[in-house]
Amino acid sequence: MTQPPQPPQQPPNEPPQDAFQKQPEAPQPPAAPPAPPAGGFGAPTTPPPGGFGAPTPPAPAAPPVAPPQAPATPPGYGYPAPQPQQPPTPAYGQQPYGQPQFGQQQAYGQQQYGQQQYGYPQPPTTPLAATGGGSGDGGGKKGVSPVVWIVTAAVVVIALIVGGGIWYAGSSDDGKGDKKNTADGKDKGGDTGGGKGKDGTGFGGAGQEKVPANTAASIAFQLPAPQVAKDTVDSVKGSWLTDTVYAKAGVNEIVGYDPATGAKKWTLPLPGETCGSSTDVTKDGLAAVVSEDAKRPKGGDHQTCSQITLFDVNTGQKKWTKSVGTGASALTFEELSFTGDTLAVGGGLRGGAAFDLAGNILWKPQQGTCEDVGYSGGEQLVAVRKCGDYDNEKYEVQLLDPKTGSPKWSYKLATGLDNAKVLSTNPVVFGVGTGDNAAGTITDIFSLDASGKLVTKISIDDEKYDFDCEVGMTEGCSKVVVGNGRVYLATRQHDAGGDIGMTNELVSYDLKTGKSTSDRVDGGEYEIFPLRMDGGNILAYKDGPYDKGSQIVTVDGKSMKQTTLLETPATETVKNAISSMVPGSSSSEIRYSGGRLYLGKELISKPYSADEKDYTAIGFVSK
Template identity: 45%
Template sequence: MSQPPPPPNQPPQPGGFGPPRDQQPQQPAPPPQTPPAGGPDFAQSPQPAPGYGYPQAPQGAPQTPPPPAGPPQPQSGYGYPGLQPNPYAQPPAAQPNPYGAQQPGYGYPGQPPTVPAQPQAGQPGGGRKINAQVVMIVSTVVVIALIIGTGIWYSNRSDGGKQDTASSSGGTGGKEDDGKSASGGTEKAPSDPAAKVLYQVPMPEVSDLVTTTGSWLTDKAYVKSGVAEIVGYDRDKGTRLWTIELPGPVCEASKHATPDGRTAIVHEPAMPTKDKPTHGCSQVAAIDLDAGKKLWTQTVKSGDQAIRLDNVTVSGGTVAVGGTSGGAAFDIADGKALWAPKAADTCYDAGYGGGAKLVAVRKCGQYGQRQLHIQTIDPKSGKVISEYKMSQGIEYAAIVSTDPLVVAADVGQSAGDGSGISDFFSIDNGTGKLRAHISAPGDTYAARCDGISRVEDCRGLAVGNDRLYVPTEDHDGSEEFRKTNEVVAFDLGTGKQTGQRADAGDGYHIYPLRMDGADVIAYKSPPYDKGGQIVSIDGGSFKQTKLLENPASRDVRDAETSMSPDRAEFLYSQGHLYMSSIYARKASSSSLGKDYLALAFGAGG
């Protein structure tokens, strides 16, 4: 195919989609089958650390083997947080307290300060202070009754914020859905789904691993985080519309935005240097995606020191950030502090899920005797609306969806594949009661969540129609040397499969991206001789409609498959597919092709 030009205001990029040159691949595709089966193994983790950083159990719990092709370890704490060394190799003696002791600098999150008073196991999660200033591994033999936990309903309920059509992938990465289009989606099949490459964003030149997480869509722009910047590109042409310069690299980015196009990020206060390779992920900023400007920047402090922030989300006009030192929130309009950690806290908000509602993962008890409280809270006051207490000993949980509320956990590290998921919990937002418990063995299902620090980072899952849509692991297809998989549905009321299945087809691997009304938008990674596809799965019949199909030429396919949806960001809207890397890294001599920060495809019809 002919090589499309790079976006304007970018340096000329030799090679385009042409022959490989002397660079390391951005995200290597898995080794091909014989012949290549095409498409990545969605069960494999991109991080070298096993099991999303789960501690190595002294009892000899099974370890997750490292993936065959993962990104290199950064030399320091900055960059993609999931690539840091296991922070829990030596469990802390007590739960962190943001005010109990001086922070140990900007080290790895596994170095929290100790706290003088140790809370009683299973004590209430407590509330949040309105502030104007501002492991022991569970045995794999788990009794289901202990897993279920308890639910509490708070009668002084307040529903803050608009409701979204639920999706673990955050919709199109743009403005929140108003929740009124649940019966029908907006994505229509084009007259010709054959797509072409609209443009490529070259990989920035860096000397080490740098996080570039964050991508969003507005009516006019495709917005992507770069190295210490956020750039708005014309959706069709790739022309730079605006650039927001940041003092340091992006650490985390919310996948949600307000109806008027505002979102939030966490970034470092300065660029890394040889003498100081990390300055800590301490700055939270609000971004106007329509205007292309930064609205404000804030920090959360322990004494005079800004604390590390591990995650950020947006819900109901509130920016919420969390980490091992606790959670805080700000008004997205002006940056006014809504709540913050306090010295007397014996529980802390490890992180939040946003979008339609705001849900906190609140941790109580010391390591090894932890109890997680899943709290639906008012985004303006932090007041608890309802609470579900998970079984004591479950150390980590991830928010798949906030409305309906679905939580994922690796109970007893039984997933065994580094996915962070062995079980799902369907919870009633209003009462805090468990609706259903869904067992999802890691050797059967292929989704993944990072419940260690990025509690809202779940991939390969979609939630809608009171159902949870999950991809299976790959298996032999009907043709020799051709693997395939399916998407199946679970009823969130009963916890049982509905019997619906969407087959990927021989050589393809299907992966839910988000909901579109009652339909599921999914990506199908291609076999070695085809291009990838975007399909819409009818929520009732499960019939698939092809919305987009990428070129099958080898150079395009190689670039496409370097960005697997379980370790890259995929956004689809109105016949356009945007794929982007979540980190930039130094070019290597062991190159298999050209690296790109982002690729844009558009259907012709």
């Protein structure tokens, strides 16, 4: 019996404790400290090698080599120094599995498989006015003199160059998506790893999102939460946006609304509450949900998540409702994803299955010791698969033929890695977590080429990057997107100094070299994180400070210039309503397109008091 996801944990509003880069896994040469800079506001004390308190690298076994020299002219503000070449990173040091150097055949082996594949409730808010004002100015004010920043940045960068450490990884925030529904907040594809984009330059070309005539947004509507039984948590997972409809799951139903007014356009009854949904919409306006097979009894007990429904978002017409098996033998699922005319369903306990858009089963779970854990669609269909007995499973990532489920190639994971999260299907990029919070975070990112061979493995410090991944899901990681041969990450908030307070950045790594890029997007007074790619641009959400609204911005992938597309009203009631949707968490839903922003939640519960109201979604439109 499938349980609903647990409430997301908010990231602590605290500065990081050490450097963004993990401790190097290979010995590094000793470093000599640089001479302090002269003049100005006084030279700050040089930090220890490794940056921001990171442990000093162990002494090398080989005779020491000369340390790298600091450049004659310090790098400009906000740009981390070039990194020295590092030896290939071994794969966790577990066994001779290892990770090959770029261009070499992986040690663990790639092979073709011929067999058939089968594969919190949130705080209540007070009601808002139907319309509201908003500030259209877009950026954040900075209360620190640029001279202070330049001097400090130069000193820190020089120290980190000599010490062999890394500052905040730089970022080039550009990309392209492969999904039909560009309003969605989770992108599944980009160009080939490190290769050229659709415009032939390495970037994804022009974006579709344009700057509205007035970026100040007003409230279009709020959707009141349905009444639920006391002490229960009910699922309203699923929201979709087209040109003419914003659709949101309710309890035992889906409702289509006018995107501008919130007026109901249609209602689609479901057998029970939603357990999972496709985040994308096909080119023909189709979406899918999996729901429980019956309404919950008065006590709120969950029912079996077995009923798959395909429907038209624009009209609310149900195309079909299917299951794999019937009654007590029906299989359960939690994830749905489209690739062309194939709807793949996964996340169950006995493997995945797939349907065509007419409702015919293309493949379904087979008996055996192997099963598909889940799928990620888009331009290609990628599966995470496990084989073996309980507590001794082996996992692999596969590229599938969407019509047959047969693997085109398989990439085996090292023993002990059991929580692969697909970040992109073209190129195939996935993350894994290790440590105490392995299932909900990412500590290593793997980039594969078109034949399933490893291009690079990027090891990162999840204490420095802000991930929120749904436990047990193949998809569902927020604040990380892939495009233009890069993976874009949001750093955790940290002290910016001066009058700004807390801030964070968008940064990126190159999927071909595995190294951080020199591009970077600063949040300023805002907390910024990526939503999806829009051509060669990156679409991002900015959570405003106490006196400013939230923003949707587009960042030019080449110039890194931020342009505000929409800003919400800055009133306290609006900010509280937005906060209740927990933007950026894996349980939140953010849809943006054409000057329209919709925030939704996946779980609801009874309000804390009779005079307070709870909402499942809030919409904003540009004036």
